[in-house]
Amino acid sequence: MTGPEQRDADPRADDPRDPAPDERARPHRAGPPHAAAGRGRLPGRPDQGPAARGQAGRPGAGDRRSGMDRGGMNRAGQGRDARSGRGPRPGRPPSDPARQAAYEAVAAVHRDDAYANLVLPEILREMRLHGRDAAFATELTYGTLRALGTLDLVVAAAAGRDVARIDPPARDALRLGAYQLLFTRVPSHAAVNQTVDLVRSVAPGATGFANAVMREISESDLDTWLGRLAPDAAQDPVGNLSVLHHHPRWIVRAFADVLGNDLEETARLLIEDNQPPVVHLCARPGRADAVDLADEVGGLPGAFSPYAVYLNGGAPGELAAIVDGRAHVQDEGSQLVAAALLAAPVEGSDARWLDLCAGPGGKAGLLGAVAAQRGAELVAVEVAEHRARLVERATAGMPVRVLTTDGRDAGRDPLLPAGSFDRVLVDAPCTGLGSLRRRPEARWRRQPGDLPPLTRLQRDLLAAALRAVRPGGVVAYVTCSPHMVETQVSVTEGARRSGVEADFVDARTLLPAGMPKLGPGPTVQLWPHRHGTDAMFLAVLRRAE
Numbered sequence: 403m404t405g406p407e408q409r410d411a412d413p414r415a416d417d418p419r420d421p422a423p424d425e426r427a428r429p430h431r432a433g434p435p436h437a438a439a440g441r442g443r444l445p446g447r448p449d450q451g452p453a454a455r456g457q458a459g460r461p462g463a464g465d466r467r468s469g470m471d472r473g474g475m476n477r478a479g480q481g482r483d484a485r486s487g488r489g490p491r492p493g494r495p496p497s498d499p500a501r502q503a504a505y506e507a508v509a510a511v512h513r514d515d516a517y518a519n520l521v522l523p524e525i526l527r528e529m530r531l532h533g534r535d536a537a538f539a540t541e542l543t544y545g546t547l548r549a550l551g552t553l554d555l556v557v558a559a560a561a562g563r564d565v566a567r568i569d570p571p572a573r574d575a576l577r578l579g580a581y582q583l584l585f586t587r588v589p590s591h592a593a594v595n596q597t598v599d600l601v602r603s604v605a606p607g608a609t610g611f612a613n614a615v616m617r618e619i620s621e622s623d624l625d626t627w628l629g630r631l632a633p634d635a636a637q638d639p640v641g642n643l644s645v646l647h648h649h650p651r652w653i654v655r656a657f658a659d660v661l662g663n664d665l666e667e668t669a670r671l672l673i674e675d676n677q678p679p680v681v682h683l684c685a686r687p688g689r690a691d692a693v694d695l696a697d698e699v700g701g702l703p704g705a706f707s708p709y710a711v712y713l714n715g716g717a718p719g720e721l722a723a724i725v726d727g728r729a730h731v732q733d734e735g736s737q738l739v740a741a742a743l744l745a746a747p748v749e750g751s752d753a754r755w756l757d758l759c760a761g762p763g764g765k766a767g768l769l770g771a772v773a774a775q776r777g778a779e780l781v782a783v784e785v786a787e788h789r790a791r792l793v794e795r796a797t798a799g800m801p802v803r804v805l806t807t808d809g810r811d812a813g814r815d816p817l818l819p820a821g822s823f824d825r826v827l828v829d830a831p832c833t834g835l836g837s838l839r840r841r842p843e844a845r846w847r848r849q850p851g852d853l854p855p856l857t858r859l860q861r862d863l864l865a866a867a868l869r870a871v872r873p874g875g876v877v878a879y880v881t882c883s884p885h886m887v888e889t890q891v892s893v894t895e896g897a898r899r900s901g902v903e904a905d906f907v908d909a910r911t912l913l914p915a916g917m918p919k920l921g922p923g924p925t926v927q928l929w930p931h932r933h934g935t936d937a938m939f940l941a942v943l944r945r946a947e
């Protein structure tokens with residue numbers, strides 16, 4: 403992806419809400435966003451086997467580069483040369499290239515803390531996989547990682563032991579095999595044989611074990627396994643949803659809390675979270691018009707944001723409009739919350755805007771484009787040096803000044819003086835639970851223990867924003883998480899601790915007319931299953947005169 407929203411190894415491990423670089427647009431669904439098919443089989447493809455597909459493109463042992471060459475960095479920012487996992491052994495019969503690629507990606511995610519959306523494209527490139535093979539490898543990787551918790555229950559039940567007690571290479575191969583058996587149309591015999599071949603090449607001692615486990619899994623279909631393994635819906639509804647829809651229990655609980663404990667709606671959200679999102683473009687104001695851009699790229703104008711275009715397919719990074727800076731890849735929800743900051747009425751001066759958490763620059767790209775139209779200047783603050791450079795790239799040619807500094811110092815830092823900005827955006831670092839569609843492994847990596855440090859940061863950043871905004875000016879507080887403690891609690895606490903008097907603006911009035919299901923206000927929570935966007939939260943505060 404060439405757009406500014408590309409995520410890299412993330413020092414803050416915050417909300418990776420942006421479209422994944424390898425993400426391909428999926429066909430747009432007509433009509434309002436709706437719950438997709440339940441827990442049935444996902445689209446797979448008939449297995450052709452390595453013989454039918456030929457061996458072209460399979461790298462020999464000599465072609466294999468070290469893990470460091472692909473996938474680059476892990477979450478800790480370490481190179482992958484320290485990887486300890488086993489690749490296929492020379493001379494052993496490897497499985498087919500698509501499955502091999504998926505195995506390598508899943509293993510890198512678990513072994514090296516890699517991000518699937520970064521590591522998989524590298525592996526596909528290295529293995530020279532394209533077309534159907536690349537699509538199959540992507541489906542296997544993303545599907546396996548999304549459904550991991552449920553797959554692990556199945557593998558453990560079939561193996562008669564917890565997955566923690568299975569050798570990691572065999573465990574990852576079995577997870578991929580179970581996914582093929584239960585979630586795709588790959589014929590059972592092919593899923594079993596290919597998985598056993600894969601285990602033979604990565605964990606030869608476990609070949610017989612893998613064969614037995616795969617055969618046991620293949621004895622029952624997904625519904626039967628779920629019926630056996632999911633807690634009873636009447637006794638433990640959250641646990642039941644957690645297994646049925648492959649989300650950790652604490653995340654299901656958090657979503658249900660925000661959705662008023664409506665478990666049917668919670669299920670619709672979980673189902674939507676398991677779908678790859680449609681890729682959205684933002685037609686940059688003054689540089690492109692959304693309707694014209696939709697024509698140009700063969701997409702559809704967005705349902706809500708005046709800047710949004712839904713892509714129908716293809717690689718967004720290759721589009722001329724992206725390459726020449728007329729558009730960038732950005733979820734429609736992100737566009738809406740950035741535009742809401744600009745829609746809030748302010749009296750008097752309106753030329754100094756601040757983006758307090760700007761990297762990698764998606765919203766700064768939109769705010770900067772409007773600043774150019776309105777004769778304003780945007781100061782974009784980002785604490786991480788390399789992300790600040792991404793903001794510069796995303797806002798090239800716009801009236802944007804990028805500062806690499808800590809946003810918590812706003813209102814004290816002479817470069818960000820108190821009471822000097824007319825509009826301030828706090829797009830706070832968060833758990834990213836609102837964009838689980840985009841990062842298949844994220845739901846299993848995130849832990850409740852991530853919340854306290856993030857919420858402290860959120861409150862401090864909001865307090866700094868309230869110090870930096872002038873009386874009568876507005877602050878938009880945004881997260882890509884619907885978790886109550888990151889939204890309502892952080893806003894209330896941040897505002898209280900700032901010592902600055904401020905009032906809520908009804909954020910619903912700042913969104914396009916006719917948007918459905920925005921709740922009672924004054925804050926707004928967007929949802930994938932209601933609006934087709936990431937689950938963005940928006941609160942708008944006006945500093946008292």
Ligand SMILES: C[S@@+](CC[C@H](N)C(=O)[O-])C[C@H]1O[C@@H](n2cnc3c(N)ncnc32)[C@H](O)[C@@H]1O
Nearest residue numbers: 759760761762763764765784785808809829831
């Ligand atoms: C949710 S992301 C912002 C996304 C961005 N607004 C966009 O639309 O592309 C949060 C950003 O805040 C940055 N950040 C974290 N702590 C910060 C701090 N104390 N001051 C400034 N930026 C910070 C992170 O590095 C990260 O780039």
